[in-house]
Amino acid sequence: MPKTIKQFEESLFNENDGSKFSKTKDKLITSFSETDREKVLEILTQYSKSGKILHWREFLMTDIIKLVFDDEKKYASFFEWAITQPKLTYWGIDGLLKTKGQKAYPNLIELAQDEKLSKEVRAKAIKSISVYSKQPFDKDLSEDPGYWKVEDLEFRIPELLEWQKSGYKQGLGYVEPEVHTTLKNPKTELEKVVAMLNKKLELERKKHQDLSNPSNWLVIADRAKINEIEKKWKLPENYLTFLKNYSPIRVFIESEEFFQGLNLYGADKLIGCQAGYSFNGLTGEVLEDWLPNFVVIADAGGDPYCIDIGNIKDNDAPIYTSGHGGEWEFEKCADTFIDFLKDIVNKMHYR
Numbered sequence: 001m002p003k004t005i006k007q008f009e010e011s012l013f014n015e016n017d018g019s020k021f022s023k024t025k026d027k028l029i030t031s032f033s034e035t036d037r038e039k040v041l042e043i044l045t046q047y048s049k050s051g052k053i054l055h056w057r058e059f060l061m062t063d064i065i066k067l068v069f070d071d072e073k074k075y076a077s078f079f080e081w082a083i084t085q086p087k088l089t090y091w092g093i094d095g096l097l098k099t100k101g102q103k104a105y106p107n108l109i110e111l112a113q114d115e116k117l118s119k120e121v122r123a124k125a126i127k128s129i130s131v132y133s134k135q136p137f138d139k140d141l142s143e144d145p146g147y148w149k150v151e152d153l154e155f156r157i158p159e160l161l162e163w164q165k166s167g168y169k170q171g172l173g174y175v176e177p178e179v180h181t182t183l184k185n186p187k188t189e190l191e192k193v194v195a196m197l198n199k200k201l202e203l204e205r206k207k208h209q210d211l212s213n214p215s216n217w218l219v220i221a222d223r224a225k226i227n228e229i230e231k232k233w234k235l236p237e238n239y240l241t242f243l244k245n246y247s248p249i250r251v252f253i254e255s256e257e258f259f260q261g262l263n264l265y266g267a268d269k270l271i272g273c274q275a276g277y278s279f280n281g282l283t284g285e286v287l288e289d290w291l292p293n294f295v296v297i298a299d300a301g302g303d304p305y306c307i308d309i310g311n312i313k314d315n316d317a318p319i320y321t322s323g324h325g326g327e328w329e330f331e332k333c334a335d336t337f338i339d340f341l342k343d344i345v346n347k348m349h350y351r
Contacts, residue, residue, distance in 0.1 A: 005032050009043045018053055025056075025063070033067060041067050045078050048088065061091035068098055076100045083107065089121050093128050105129060105168050109160055112153070123148040126156050130212065134171035135163060143210035174211035177219040180245040190238050193341045194218065194246045200348045201251065214249055221247035221267035229270060233295055237315035239307055239337045243267045257347040260301030264344070270297070277304055289328060294320065297337075306330070307337055 003011075008028040015021045025044075032040050044064050048057045061082065068075050076099040082092030093111070096104040111117060111125040123145035130138040137156050141148055163169065179198075186195040201216040209215070221244050229235070229243065243266070253262040265273050275281030278290045293310030302324045308317050316336040322328045334340035 002031070003027075005036055005039055005043075008032070012043065012047060013051065016052065018056065021053055021056055025060070029063060029067070037067060041075070045075070048078075048082070054087075058087045058091070061088060061095065065091065065095045065098060068095065070098055071101060072099055074099075080107070083111065089117070090124050093121075093124050097128055097132050101132075102168055105133075105164070109164055112157055112160060119148065119150055119153065120146045122153055126153065126160065129160070131210075133163075133168065134173035135169075136171065136174070136212065137163075138212040141213065143213045143215075174214075176211065177214055177217045177249060179218065180220055182245065183218065190241060190338055190341075193338055193345065194242065196345045197341060197348075198246075200345060216251055217249040218246035218251070219249055219266075220245060225267040225270075229267060232271060233309055234312075235295070235309060236307070236312045236317040236337065239297070239317070242337070242341075243270070253344055253348060255347040258300040259303055262298055262300045262305075262344065264298045265296070270295075273299075276302075291328075291330070294330070305333065305340070 005028070008024060008031070011024050012021060012028070015024060028043070029040060041064060044060050044067070048060050048064065051057050051060075064075075064078075076096065079092050079095035079099055082088040083096060085092070089111070093108060096107060108125040108129055112122050112129075114122065127138050127141075127143075127145040127148075130136065137159055138145075141152055182191045183195050183198050186192040198218050201218065204216045225247075226240075226244055230240070235243075247266040247268070248264045249266055249268075251264040251266070253264065255262065274296055277287070277296050278292070278294070279286050291306075293308055294304075294306035295309055296304040296306050297319075298305040300321075303321060304324065305319055305321045307319055311317055316338060318332050319334040319337060319340040320330040321333045322330040334343055
């Protein structure tokens with residue numbers, strides 16, 4: 001006979017084992033969240049206040065936020081309480097915004113200014129306000145506020161206060177990066193393989209995308225960056241065209257075939273990403289054990305993938321790779337850059 005919701009409640013509050021608690025909690029939500037959502041929320045919110053497994057008081061916050069509807073004001077008081085609890089403040093911020101909307105702004109701005117709180121909590125308050133208000137307080141910062149620096153907060157807080165004085169004006173949000181028209185109408189071999197890569201990346205963007213710091217995009221490069229690159233190297237035309245028209249922005253390829261995933265460099269990062277390979281990143285000193293005709297265009301866990309600009313033929317060049325941490329022992333992994341892109345697209349099936 002199936003367990004009743006009361007029996008699930010008793011099991012949760014009596015359980016001492018965290019793993020068993022997790023399974024019971026998941027079964028409770030699966031079994032009753034559609035038919036008796038408010039009772040499930042009552043159980044979870046009460047556990048967050050008085051449950052015996054302390055770390056689960058915190059972990060339950062994400063489940064509670066998912067179950068609460070937008071603008072469901074009856075739960076606002078719970079989140080008002082949660083942001084006063086050091087272990088719950090971080091996630092309580094999103095719950096307060098979800099239930100109170102713009103009326104949560106004064107509370108969150110207070111959190112952002114409170115120097116007694118952790119940097120992560122203060123940054124989270126700013127980040128969540130930015131997302132909800134579509135104002136660019138998170139511009140050019142990591143999508144994970146845990147990586148923000150104290151100086152980032154000091155720079156953004158005056159903007160927040162000025163915005164508060166003006167009446168919390170709703171912003172326009174961020175526009176998507178500019179992409180080349182050939183992604184939708186490819187004709188050449190290069191255009192076709194890049195279009196296939198872009199389709200795979202689109203799937204990732206649909207799962208999650210923070211346009212304050214976009215990822216997995218192929219975009220038109222800044223002309224000044226291309227000029228710097230052209231002054232430094234004579235690149236094969238296929239790769240140069242790729243950088244100009246389809247420059248990767250934080251493109252990360254997860255695949256069992258690439259150690260720790262593949263970072264594919266864009267025009268804005270290409271020169272700087274040679275650090276640790278062709279030159280010392282701290283001193284700028286040229287490293288003598290590096291082959292000067294190798295330009296690193298990607299890496300997998302630090303293992304470089306290089307285009308050999310000393311062997312350009314038919315507007316393209318071969319790609320070599322090597323493990324890092326000892327002497328470089330390069331081996332060819334693709335006859336051309338186009339073949340390298342095709343290989344990437346094929347290996348993305350493992351995702």
